[in-house]
Amino acid sequence: MANLYQYDDMVALSTLSINRNVLEDTIPNEVKEKLNQLVDDLESGVFPAFSISSRDEDIVGLHLLVENWKKNFKNLIVIGVGGSSLGAQALVNFKGKFAKNSMDIYFLDNVDPTTVDGLIQNLPLTETVVLSVSKSGSTLETMAQTLLFFEAFKVQGLPVENHIVGLTENKTNTLRNFLESHNIPILNHPEGVGGRFTVLTLVGLIPAIVAGVDAVKIRQGALSVLESFLNSPYQSDSFYGALLSVYLSEEKNIQYMMPYSDRLRKFSEWFVQLWAESLGKDGVGTTPVSAVGSTDQHSALQLLMDGPKDKLVTLIVPDSFDEGSQISSELANQVGIEHLKGLNLGKLIYHQAQGTADALTAAGVPVRTFYTQKLTEEVLGALIMHFMLETAVAGVLFDVNTWDQPGVEEGKKRTLEYLMTSHNEKKAPV
Amino acid sequence: MANLYQYDDMVALSTLSINRNVLEDTIPNEVKEKLNQLVDDLESGVFPAFSISSRDEDIVGLHLLVENWKKNFKNLIVIGVGGSSLGAQALVNFKGKFAKNSMDIYFLDNVDPTTVDGLIQNLPLTETVVLSVSKSGSTLETMAQTLLFFEAFKVQGLPVENHIVGLTENKTNTLRNFLESHNIPILNHPEGVGGRFTVLTLVGLIPAIVAGVDAVKIRQGALSVLESFLNSPYQSDSFYGALLSVYLSEEKNIQYMMPYSDRLRKFSEWFVQLWAESLGKDGVGTTPVSAVGSTDQHSALQLLMDGPKDKLVTLIVPDSFDEGSQISSELANQVGIEHLKGLNLGKLIYHQAQGTADALTAAGVPVRTFYTQKLTEEVLGALIMHFMLETAVAGVLFDVNTWDQPGVEEGKKRTLEYLMTSHNEKKAPV
Structure with a gap:
């Protein structure tokens, strides 16, 4: 399991003009105490979002649920916003756009x-099951959409208790009350775990299993990184990564997350929420930007190379060297381009990543790279755990509460105010 | 046509402590000369990417092409990266995910x-036609993919000249040479127009027409904004918008583009490329970030509200007040939430945008808003022209060459070097 990826931040680190070996010494003692506390808490299982990676006995139950769905339905709709959706999307996306899934999966993460x-x-709708996910059970968007689907099933005379499943904390809340009163089954959201940290729990894994993802391997990959972190936290990649981001943050307030694979597009978006919502507090934090290589070389690379030097770039480069159909030598000869001979797209995208890393480095842009093995479930699980740990460590270094999100509440409050006074309005102001 | 949107940057502008009416006077004379030159060039049609909005006689030809495809094929694959794809994606996305298109459209904008x-x-493949788009005709990704599809058609014994159409400049180039030698038809890419500015030309419009977009109305909406700009450039929204972004850029080096509609997700990505690749030069430019409301309220809002005050936020809020199914009063009563009574999702997302604008403003984050009419082709065309003009004006204010992209070339060069030396390598380094 070792070596699912090679993490290299040496070039980026040189921007800080400090040596990796003495990084630990740069940390004030009171911060170190908090870091040690975090390590202890992770070790003793205080954070189920992390420690669940060492378990697998719950997976069988999830498979049984999914098997039952597959017998009866063709479509799964996952209702949920932000953390209730992005982790699952990241796992499902890993199978690729043209994977043959046993069901078609739709994520309703907006109220358009x-x-x-x-x-x-x-x-x-006869062939459709809805999974309605809300940690608190009070998310307005999720409630509204659940009610709309409830009504749609009713209108068609379908038994709602077969077509909807809830996923919310095991506490009295609006969603639970409503579903219970209609005998609709409810799964328990892990208690006290913020949505953006639930990817390794049933929240992420149920849609993943529907898509054919090996949930056990995802957890195994995650566990290998967690164990390596717990064995020697101050020599771990997650620790170095967090230090790098935080120490650079005054000069580099933007972080590009750029995996070189379509299958990691949603992973990138998951990371953006994880980082932004966990660390964007008290005037600190950096702005994560989701990108995908090689596509965004044609969108953002000009800005990265020639624009302000305000960015840290993270490249994830899976080993795709031998993947994809090859271009025939005959055709390459016809167009007169020598290096198209026998070229496969996996090699092309891999070299584009290398070329981008080189070009950015030469332009003085701090770049760190994850060269991974071929993109398997273990690799994805390892990347997920790496960035969950990196975020947790960065929270300590930024001295913020990684686990809450007070800034989101203000927008919700004002939305409610508009809703309360809008019933008499006929039109929007334009 | 007037009033397709109301642009309001007053709150954001107050961050600069200057009056909109005297903004024009803050511009040095030598910059004004360049701006006047830009206006003259736009007026006299030097930039076909803009002036094409006043034409419509070419649309019939595009319709004939598409009608012919629809008779013979079920699938359209658009091969092309960056500007050769994002404009078309923005227009196709406008129809929504569940629009009944006459053909299924796939954009191959990556080499995964x-x-x-x-x-x-x-x-x-018998039911599939490929549109292969490259301005220069030398884009490596596009060439590689075109050859792979060429071969796939051949393997199945299909007549390639019926299944592939090229779109490249009317000059000798690799793509054109290859296609011509196989009698494959080729359309002319507008000459001298960078890909990211081609959305209103056949590059954007052919896939749009396949998706059922009214191309004439897109152009009409765009023209209304262009005319209004040319009539009084220094009082135009595009001018104010550019000034705002550029004047704020030292303190606010990040710009969030956040439309409140799933149908503008790809518009947002199109804008990101337009802005980043046009202006990220000589150490200036700001970093555009693509977001979508209300989804990203649950991802980025915490960071926007509580994180560093380094962002300008642009909200696009289409009038969706009366859209979407309503939640019945009975169900709202059951769950005990008064403001869900009769709520439709269009109203909800609209109020979320208002709530976000208020909350950000109260938190001291500069926000500008586009309150638009209902999302029609005219509105989309107007937004497209607004941001093309804003980008052009910002280029003058930043004093960069808006139309080139030298920073992209370095990455391409290094990719080629790896490709040239990789033929003997067997494995990636991990």
């Missing part, structure tokens, strides 16, 4: 009426 | 082998 009505009108 | 092989293996 076009999308929601589109789903209700276009899917055969 | 999983995606490309997935398409080749999963689509019935």
Whole structure:
């Protein structure tokens, strides 16, 4: 399991003009105490979002649930926003766009009426099951959409208790009350775990298993990184990564996350939420930007190379060297391009990543790279754990509460105010 | 046509402590001369990417092409990266995820082998036509993918000249030479227009027409904004918008583009490329970030509200007040939430945008808003022209060459070097 990826931040680190071996010594004692506390808590299982990676006995139950769905339904709709959706999306996306899934999976993570009505009108509801995810059970968007689907099932005379499953904390809340009163089954959201940290729990894994992802291997990959961190936290990649981001943050307030694989597009978005919502507090934090290589070389590379030097770039480069169909030598000769001979796209995208790393480095942009093995479930699990740990460590270094999100509440409050006073309004102001 | 959107940057502008009415006077004379030159050039049609919005006689030809495809094919694959793809994606995305298109459209804008092989293996090639787009005709990714599809058609014994169409400049180049030698038809890419500015030309419009977008109305919406700009450039929203971004750029080096509609997700990505690749030069430019409301309220809002005050936020809020199915009063009563009574999702997302604008403003984050009419083709065209003009004006204010992209070339050069030396390598370094 060792060596799922090679992490290299040496070039980026040189921007700080300090040696990796003495990084630990640069940390004030009171911060070190907090870091030690974090390590202890992770070790003793205080954070189930992390420690769950050492378990697998719950996976069988998830498989049974999914097997039952597959017998009865063709479509799964996951209703949920942010953390209730992005982790699952990251895992499902790993199978690739053209994977043959046993069911078609739709994530309803926005309240755009076009999308929601589109789903209700276009899917055969008889063949559709809805998983409604809200940690608190009070998320307005999730409640609204759940009610709309509830009604749509009713209108077609379908038994709602077969077509909806809830996933919320095991406490009295609006979603739970409603579903219980209609005998709709409810799964328990892990208690006290913020949505953005639930990817390794049933929240992320149920849709993943539907898509055919090996959940056990995801956890195994994650566990290998957690164990390596717990064995020697101050020599771990997650620790170095967090230090790098935090120490650079005054000069580099932007962090590009750029995996070279379509199958990691949603992983990138998951990371953006994890980092932004966990660390963007008390005036600190850096702005994570989700990108994908090689596509975004044609969108953002000009800015990265020639624009302000305000960015740390993280490249994830899976070993794709032998993947993809080859271009025939005959055709390469016809177009007169020598290096297209026998070229496969895996090699091309791999070399594009290398070229980008070189070009950015030469331009003085701090770049760190994860060269991974071929993109397997273990690798994805390892990357997930790496960045969950990096975020937790960065929280201590930034001295913020990694686990809450007070800034989101203000927007919700004002939305409610508008909703309360809007019932008499007929039109929008334009 | 007037009033497709109301642009409001007053709150954001107050961050600069200056009056909108005297903004023009803050511009040095030599910069004003360059701005006047830009206006003259736009007026006299030097930039076909802009002036094409006043034309419509070419649209009929595009429709004929598409009608012919629809008779023979079920799938359209658009091969092309960056500007050769994002404009078209923005227009197609406007129809929404569940629009009934006459053909299924796939954009191959990355060289991930999983995606490309997935398409080749999963689509019935007999029912598939490929549009291969490269301005220069030398883009390595586009060439490689075109050759792979060429071969796939050949292997199945299909007449390639019916299944591939090229779109490249009317000059000798690799793509053109290859296609011509196989009698494959080629359309002319507008000459001298960088890919990221081609959305209103056939590059953007052909896939748009396939998706059922009204191309004439897109151009009309764009033209209305162009005319308004040319009538009084120094009182135009595009001018104010550019000034705001540029004047704030030292303190606010990040710009969030956050439309409140799933149908503008790709518009947001199109803007990111337009802005980043046009302005990220000579150490200036700001970093555009693509987001979508309300989804990203649960991802980025915490960071926007509580994190560093280094961002300008742009909200696009289409009038969706009356859109979407309503939640019945009975269900709202059951869950005991008064403001869900009769709520439709269009109203919810609209109020979320208002709530976010208020909350950010109260937190001292500069926000500008586009409150638009209902999301029609005219509105989308107007937004497209607004940001093309804003980018052009910002280029003058930043004193960079808006139209080139030298920073992208270095990465390409290094990729080639790796490709040249990789033929003997067997493995990636991990």
